[in-house]
Amino acid sequence: MKAKIGVYICHCGSNIAKIVDCEAVREYISTLPEVAIARTYKYMCSNPGQDLIVQDIKEHGLQRVVVAACSPRMHERTFRAALQAAGLNPYMFEMANIREQCSWVHDDPQAATEKAKALAQAAVRRVVHHEALEQMTVDMCPNTLVIGAGIAGLTATLELAEAGQKVFLLEKQDHLGGNLARVDLTAPYLDSARDLLIERITRVRSSGNIELLLNSRLQQLQGYVGNFTATLSRTGHDGPGTGKIREIQVGNVIVCTGYREFAAERVTHFGYGKLPDVITSFDFEKMLQAGRIECCDGTIPKYAAIIHCVGSRSAEFHGYCSRVCCMTALKYVHEIKSAVPSCYVSDLYIDMHAFGKGHEDFYRRTSEVKTMFLMFGKGDHPIIRSAGPKDDCKMLIEVNEQLSGELIEIPADLVILMVGMEAQEDAMETARLVNISQDKEGWFIESHPKLDPVATTTDGIFIAGTCVAPKDIPDTVAQARAAAARILARIAKGKIAVDAVYAEISDDACSGCRICNELCPYSAIEYDDKKKRSHVISAMCKACGACVAACPSGAIKGRHFTDQQILAQIEGVLR
Amino acid sequence: MAIRVNPKIIDDLAVYGAEDVQLCYHCGNCSAVCPHADEFNVFPRKPMRNLQMGLEKKLERSLEPWLCYYCGQCSEQCPRGAEPGETMMSLRRWLTSRYDVTGLSRLFYRSWKAEMIAILVLALLTGVAFFLFGMLRGDIHVYSGPGAFLPSSAVHLFDWSMAGVLAALLFVNSLHMWRLVFGSKDGPKPNLFMYLKHLPQLPWHFLTQNRFRTCQERNGLWLIHLLLVASYLTMLVLIMFFLPTMQSGPEIRWTVHTFGYAASIGLIGATIFMLHGRLKKTRTQFQHSHKSDWLFLIMLVYVALTGVLQHIAHRAGFPVAANLVYIMHMMGVVPMLVLEVPFSKWSHLAYRPLAMYLAAVQRDALLGRSSQGGEILAPRRIA
Numbered sequence: 001m002k003a004k005i006g007v008y009i010c011h012c013g014s015n016i017a018k019i020v021d022c023e024a025v026r027e028y029i030s031t032l033p034e035v036a037i038a039r040t041y042k043y044m045c046s047n048p049g050q051d052l053i054v055q056d057i058k059e060h061g062l063q064r065v066v067v068a069a070c071s072p073r074m075h076e077r078t079f080r081a082a083l084q085a086a087g088l089n090p091y092m093f094e095m096a097n098i099r100e101q102c103s104w105v106h107d108d109p110q111a112a113t114e115k116a117k118a119l120a121q122a123a124v125r126r127v128v129h130h131e132a133l134e135q136m137t138v139d140m141c142p143n144t145l146v147i148g149a150g151i152a153g154l155t156a157t158l159e160l161a162e163a164g165q166k167v168f169l170l171e172k173q174d175h176l177g178g179n180l181a182r183v184d185l186t187a188p189y190l191d192s193a194r195d196l197l198i199e200r201i202t203r204v205r206s207s208g209n210i211e212l213l214l215n216s217r218l219q220q221l222q223g224y225v226g227n228f229t230a231t232l233s234r235t236g237h238d239g240p241g242t243g244k245i246r247e248i249q250v251g252n253v254i255v256c257t258g259y260r261e262f263a264a265e266r267v268t269h270f271g272y273g274k275l276p277d278v279i280t281s282f283d284f285e286k287m288l289q290a291g292r293i294e295c296c297d298g299t300i301p302k303y304a305a306i307i308h309c310v311g312s313r314s315a316e317f318h319g320y321c322s323r324v325c326c327m328t329a330l331k332y333v334h335e336i337k338s339a340v341p342s343c344y345v346s347d348l349y350i351d352m353h354a355f356g357k358g359h360e361d362f363y364r365r366t367s368e369v370k371t372m373f374l375m376f377g378k379g380d381h382p383i384i385r386s387a388g389p390k391d392d393c394k395m396l397i398e399v400n401e402q403l404s405g406e407l408i409e410i411p412a413d414l415v416i417l418m419v420g421m422e423a424q425e426d427a428m429e430t431a432r433l434v435n436i437s438q439d440k441e442g443w444f445i446e447s448h449p450k451l452d453p454v455a456t457t458t459d460g461i462f463i464a465g466t467c468v469a470p471k472d473i474p475d476t477v478a479q480a481r482a483a484a485a486r487i488l489a490r491i492a493k494g495k496i497a498v499d500a501v502y503a504e505i506s507d508d509a510c511s512g513c514r515i516c517n518e519l520c521p522y523s524a525i526e527y528d529d530k531k532k533r534s535h536v537i538s539a540m541c542k543a544c545g546a547c548v549a550a551c552p553s554g555a556i557k558g559r560h561f562t563d564q565q566i567l568a569q570i571e572g573v574l575r
Numbered sequence: 576m577a578i579r580v581n582p583k584i585i586d587d588l589a590v591y592g593a594e595d596v597q598l599c600y601h602c603g604n605c606s607a608v609c610p611h612a613d614e615f616n617v618f619p620r621k622p623m624r625n626l627q628m629g630l631e632k633k634l635e636r637s638l639e640p641w642l643c644y645y646c647g648q649c650s651e652q653c654p655r656g657a658e659p660g661e662t663m664m665s666l667r668r669w670l671t672s673r674y675d676v677t678g679l680s681r682l683f684y685r686s687w688k689a690e691m692i693a694i695l696v697l698a699l700l701t702g703v704a705f706f707l708f709g710m711l712r713g714d715i716h717v718y719s720g721p722g723a724f725l726p727s728s729a730v731h732l733f734d735w736s737m738a739g740v741l742a743a744l745l746f747v748n749s750l751h752m753w754r755l756v757f758g759s760k761d762g763p764k765p766n767l768f769m770y771l772k773h774l775p776q777l778p779w780h781f782l783t784q785n786r787f788r789t790c791q792e793r794n795g796l797w798l799i800h801l802l803l804v805a806s807y808l809t810m811l812v813l814i815m816f817f818l819p820t821m822q823s824g825p826e827i828r829w830t831v832h833t834f835g836y837a838a839s840i841g842l843i844g845a846t847i848f849m850l851h852g853r854l855k856k857t858r859t860q861f862q863h864s865h866k867s868d869w870l871f872l873i874m875l876v877y878v879a880l881t882g883v884l885q886h887i888a889h890r891a892g893f894p895v896a897a898n899l900v901y902i903m904h905m906m907g908v909v910p911m912l913v914l915e916v917p918f919s920k921w922s923h924l925a926y927r928p929l930a931m932y933l934a935a936v937q938r939d940a941l942l943g944r945s946s947q948g949g950e951i952l953a954p955r956r957i958a
Contacts, residue, residue: 303582344582352600364655367598370585372627398577403601404624406633409577 003128004036006062007120008053010044010069012099019103021113025068028117032124036060045075050082057086064088064127068096068120089132091500091560096123122572129565133500138539140226141251142491145170147218147430150178151473152256152465152480154200159484161209165491168248169204170213172235176201178258179466184288186473187327188362190334196473219245221434224524224540225460226251226496252460252487255444256480257430259421259466262311262318270307270417271384277301277394278384278415280310281328293339293414295394301343301413303393304336307382308349312420315379318441322420322470326353329418330366337369346372346410348382348399356472374410375402384415421470434461435523443469454483458522459540462486501560502541503548507533509555516547516556581629588626590685591672592865593665599623599657605649610789611642615938618642619649619659622666635673636755636762638937640666641923641930644797646790647859661863668865671922674752677744680918687866690914694870697910705902718894718901719822725901727822734814737912744917745925752926756933763940773935780928796860799845806841809834825890835886842879846872871911871920878907 007029011017022040030038037060041049044067056062065088067079072095080090098116106112142165146157149171157169175181176197183193204210213232220231228251234244264272264280272278276296279287287293295301306329312322326349333345347366352373354363367373376382382399393411401408423442424430431438436456437445444463447455454462462483465476490496505516505525512532516525524540525547527533536547536556548558585596599620606612606620618639625633643663650660672681683690705725709715713724757765780786784804787797813821813835820831850872852861881904888897915921 346580346582364598367600367655370597372580372582372585372597372629373600374628396579401628404621404628404630406628406630407577408628408630409579411580411582 003034003064004060004062005034005064005066005124005127006053006056006060007035007038007066007068007124008044008049009038009040009098009116009120010049010067011040011042012069012103013042016069016099016103016116019106019109019112020098020116021109022116024113025098025116025120029120029124032121034124034128036062044069045078050078050085053079053082054086057083057088062088064092064094064130066094066096066120066123066127068098068116068123070099071095071097071101091133092127092130094123094127094130096120118573118575121575122569125572126565126569129562129568130560133559135500136498136538137495138224138226138498140490140494140496141228141249142166143168143248143250144487145218145228145230145248145250145253146256147253147434148178148256148258148465148467149173149176149204149212149214150256150258150465150476151180151197151200152258152467152476153178153254154197154204155477155480156254156256156464156484157210158200158203158207159481160487161204161207163484163488164209165488166209166211168211168213168230168232168250170216170218170232172215172217174215176204176212176214179261180473182282182285182289184285185331185335187324187331188356188358190331218430218433221253224537226490226539228253228460252462252490253434254462254464254480254483254487255430255434255436255467256463256465257424257427257467259470260424262322262419262422264310264417264419266317267310267417269381269383270310270415272417275384275386275395275415277413278417280417280419281325281332282419284332284416288335293336293343295413299413300340301336303344303346303411304340304414304416305346305348305397305410305412306332306416306418307397308347308418310417310419311422313350313378318420318422320441320470321353323353324470324472325418325420327356327359327362327472329416330354330362330371332416333366333369333371344372344411346374346397346412348374348376348397348410350376350378356474372410374399374408376400377402384412387411421466424467427467430467434458436461436463443467454479454486457542496539498539499543501543501558502538503536503543503545504538504557504559505533505535505547505551506555506557507531507535509553510534511553511555513552515550515552519546519550521546578630578632581631584626584629584631584634588662588665588669591665591668592863593626593658593662593669595656595658596623596626596662597657598655599627599653599659600655602654604652604654605659608648608652609643610646610648611644611786615941616642616934619663623657623659623662626662626666632759634666635670636757636759637666637670638756638930638934639663640670641927642786642934643667644784644787644790645860646796650859650862658863660860664860664863665865667923667926668867668920670752671919671926673755674748674922674926675918676747676751677918680922683914683918684867687870690867690870693914694874694910697913698906701909702902702906705905709898709902715898716894718889718897719824723822724894724898727819730822730905731818734818737909738815741912741916745922748917748922749925749929752929753933756937763937763944765936765940766943769936769939769943772939773932776932776935777928780931781924784927786931796858799848802841803845806838806845809838810842813838822889825892827890839879839883842875843883846875846879850876867919871915874907874911874915878904878911881907 009022009025011022026038026040029035037056043049053065065083076095080093083093084090096119098119102112102116144160145168146153147170149169157167160167180193180197186193215235216232217235218230219233222229230248230250232246261282270278308325308329311317329347336343336345354360376399380400382397384395384397387393387396393413395412397410397412399408427442435458439445444467446453447457454464456463464479464483510533514527516534517527522540522542524537525534545558545561548556603620606617612618616639622637622639640663645660645664647660650658653659668684672684709724714722715724717723784800787800817831820828852858853864856862881900885897885900885904888900
């Protein structure tokens, strides 16, 4: 039986129509024997545009549909939904991209029109071979594993637990709070980090839905979204239960493993480790928590200096900005000035990044307490040396000051190095365990940096907080809550739909060579030891096609990307 | 060689009135809007930066504060409220105390009480001295002519001696200013020709305040300032050269007194304008008043009014009252001149023209140096 295909050519306002002669494309396409109907329309994605398809399917009994318009990334889902609304299987649809791949990139109308014809024809040829596919659903285990009990982990855990869901909170250390527990006050409102944490920790400890796993690490994560099995082990030296292995069932995982501070010893010119009164921001936090600002000999500093961007924004170490150090430095100024009002504080920065809510105001207030702000150039760092016996200070900082162009020397008794954030040393291991990617700096990569900032390319694995990139507390908390919200939405559904497009291995043709096992970037292929065959976990497969192309036996078929479909498409392009 | 910063300078300057300097984040709007800033003198931004960084030596040798007439545009344009105009004003006060070799200026600027005590002591000494002098030598019922309580010849002699002492002090301080500006080893070294070439600038700026005129488009203060200066000078000439005629009477000597009346009206009018402005904060430059500003204006009004009053008392036939008011007048004049001319606000009569003269000399010296193939010292203005 000859297929009845409807073809719709979109003007996209003038985006397509100003280069491509849509009418000529329509005329050409309607000569193809399978095409029952061909139309042009100003905006196919608009409601009237979609209605056109629905009406034609109902009136003319169309069996397949081609839309020649923009990229399928943009509107494939829109048109598939239209097909479904008209009672057709949504996979009986193909899109020809005559905007991004044609009108936007060409300026010869005649040639562009010819190319549009070819692309539309290819889609028609391909859609003939489309098969009706059914979406699968899998059960969603409502338990969640949260890795890391810093402010991100605690927040996500509480959000899930207070919605009535079971959460396993995994922490490698013996206490909760992560890096935030090492901080005294927070910028810009100077409220106590301890207060922020204590309230959360109390709620976590008293919740019946939370199982707290301190001194524990993830050893292995198997399965797929909704159905993970996590293997955990107890760490620690000789505490009770060391080395004990435990398996838990979870549906989703949130990775909140945080950051570690940049090791100041790596920067040699600041004399950290040699000059005893050159300390890092975390050393200073410890001093603040202890309640006394002092030099190593117990004296109160007359001059304090703060140096920004230690390890950050440098060609030698990390190129990125650690985002929180500028405001933390301003916080230190306030803490020093309130504890030792007579102390002169100089603040050496490259650029002052005061981007957040209340930050600019905080910067201003820091100016008001008479901070000496000094700007140095990237790659032209200050140099610290011990002062002479005649000087009234312990150290002298030499810096080529940018705003004045002067080479100056600043007295200092205490120097605080604002060390940046870097990825945890075990970040690579974590990434491997949960099958997510890292960027060149070691931070975990989001599914989309702007539109999908908490999901990853592995379904069911979410990331939040400073394991993704340096960020401040509000951003971390927002991300943690977003991850929890995403998971709660999935739990509420109970089941999760899995795309019908995935790879399938024919048991009869598979030789059990296991090439595909190693190749699969999503760990979606398992090897069955008994049958000596590989098989695809369809819920985990992203249909990238790597295994299909690699299989030496031709045993793997990509659903919706069959050889027949692809070859027909190529023939269509070549006409 | 790195310059050592002195972080304490900022606290010192706050006493002189520069309280908001650290708010500046160097956008440069102030220097862009300033009609006087050029490639050699980038102010107010540069002096503000030197002040923020506590570069004491740089500030000390800087002429820039004197090149500013405080039109206030910079403060109005400042996005941070760092008050660049007021900072320049404060720097002028600070520089005045730096130029002063006696250290009294610093004491008076920093302590309002010390200044008050000095004024009272001087006033009291003057009062007692003149009273005793009058009682010993003259008759309190006679104002002028033979047997006068305070004969004009004696007062004249006193005026000239005081003028001599004050001029000498101011001269020494001005020399100190010159040494600070050109005294550093690495600074520009002008030759004699450069000094001679620009010499006419001294009387020119002293008499016309021509530079102020370019700010005047905006606020008209130049005219008022010019009126004030003209009135002062007229009064100075009258007192130094025509005192016997001034004091004679009771009939009015129109050839001399006409000038006296005009100068008095100018003095009182301009001073009341300034006082009113500072009280009501009518202009940007009147927003912040240092204690020394008030003291100066109050003393001026007092001196002008007592001067007028003794004149009236004398002409109206009340010699006793005229003599007593005369003493009161001198009790204002002496502290005002002794304190203000070498140690405080009034010293700008010398420092301003001198600064403009030295700036012109310095510019020549810098250009001379850069044309010798040395480093380029001043950034060029982008055309």
